[in-house]
Amino acid sequence: MPCRPAISSQSLGRACEHTLFPKIKAASEAGFEGIETFYEDLAYLADVYTQERLEDHGATEKTTEAHASELSEGDLLRAAQDVRDWCTQFHLEIIALQPFQTYEALKFTSAHGEKLMLRLWLPLCHKLQTQIILLPSSPLPPTQLSEEAISTTLCKAADLDATERPPVKLAYEALAWGTLVDKWDYFWKEVQQANRENLGICIDTFNLAGRVYADPTSPDRRLFPDEQEIEYSLDVLKKDLDMSQAFYVQIVNAEDMERPIVQVHAWYKKEQPARVTWSRNARLFAYEEGVYFPVRRIMEVLIKDCKYEGWVSIELFNMGLVDSSSSVPREYAERGMESWKRLEEDFGL
Incomplete structure (x- = not known):
């Protein structure tokens, strides 16, 4: 299929301040055709249903964010069904459920991850009518992970996903701060080694450039003084990557901050x-003022050289997403659509 615009639900306001319905409505009205569903959004919606049941039984104790893992499967499935119904109402496809975190490369899974996938995430995908789960590389401490376990955990998750009808795809993503896998070529090697038809990749422009182009602790926020390293990485990508295994692309950029994130920075956390x-x-x-990652160059390689076709999900994280103003979902949806339109113009999509 040709490239189509989607947006991630967490990019329209964090769940602690903004519920899913206005975000879905805003995405549709801005012109998006698809949406990524963030699990946190589902959990907050399910918590509303949990509170309703408690109140019906005379209970007053509030469920906190720390109890999200204790939400009932029934409430989560009800939330997923409502999200599916709202997306149908607003003509949006749900392109993925994400992120299935801290499972990849675990030394000792004790079958917990497999049970969570089988008992909860796959039924949620069925309710949402989505066929992709996003699995990011793990940022857990090295003592909890092993390189040998990467292939094992990926294969187990992909095989479980394949039991669904229709099969669910697993999109593997390399976080720029992943402990063992932090570059696209690392996760591509693991996908090839696992050799599962329903196991592919998600290419995130922030994570790609954030590892081979940028360094937020450097005075100029650059890993190298020129673009040689990222150009080399993109050249290898053009030669080696099978785009049929690229299940979707997330396009996002980074703010060029005035100061590096070191000990004196207000955001610094040891x-x-x-x-x-x-x-x-x-x-x-992607195209907003104040950005500095070479995202246009990355997308040029993906679209022009690699002939990528499929979902392009507009993504963003920043502090503005916790603003409680009711205008946030609409504002961010419109800003995201402006970036999509710029991408359309650049590449004739």
């Missing part, structure tokens, strides 16, 4: 990698 801090606080839509 226990948190600087790339995580940057990712959570200072992502921007």
Whole structure:
């Protein structure tokens, strides 16, 4: 299929301040055709139903965010069905459920991850009528992970997904701060080694450039003084990547901050990698002012050279998403659509 515009639900306001219905409505009215459903959004909606049941039984205790894992499967499935109905109402396809976190490369899974996938995430996909689960590389400490377990965990998850009818696809993504897998060529090697038809990749422009082009701790926020490293990476991508295994693309850029994220920076957290801090606080839509990743160049390689066709999900994380103003979903949907239109103009989509 030709490239089509989608947006991630968390890019329209964080769930702690903004519910899914206005975000779905805003995405549709802005002109998007698809949406990624963030699990956090589902959990917050399910919590509403949990509170309703508690109140019906005379209970007053509020479920907190820390109890999200204790939400009933029934409430989560009800939330997923409502989201599916709202997306149908507003003519949006749900392109993926994400992220299935901290499972990849675990040394000791004790079958918990497999049970969670089989008992909860696959039924949620069925309710949502989506056929993709996004699995990011793990940022857990090295003591909890092993390179040998990467292939094992990927194969187990993909095989479970394949039991669904229709089969669910698993899109593997390399986080720029992943412990063992932090570059696109690393995750592509693992996908090839696993050799599962329903196991592919999600290419995220922030994570790609954030690892081989940028360094938020450097005075100029560059990993190297020129673009030689990212050009080399893109040249290899053009030669090696099978685009039939690219299940979708996330396009997002980064704010060019005035100061590096080091100890004197207001965002600095000793226990948190600087790339995580940057990712959570200072992502921007692809073509907005103040960005500096070479996202247009990455998309040129994907669309023109690699002939990518499929969903392009507009993504963003920043501090503005926790603004409680009711205008946030509409504002961010419109900003995201402006970036999509610029992409359309650049490449004649």
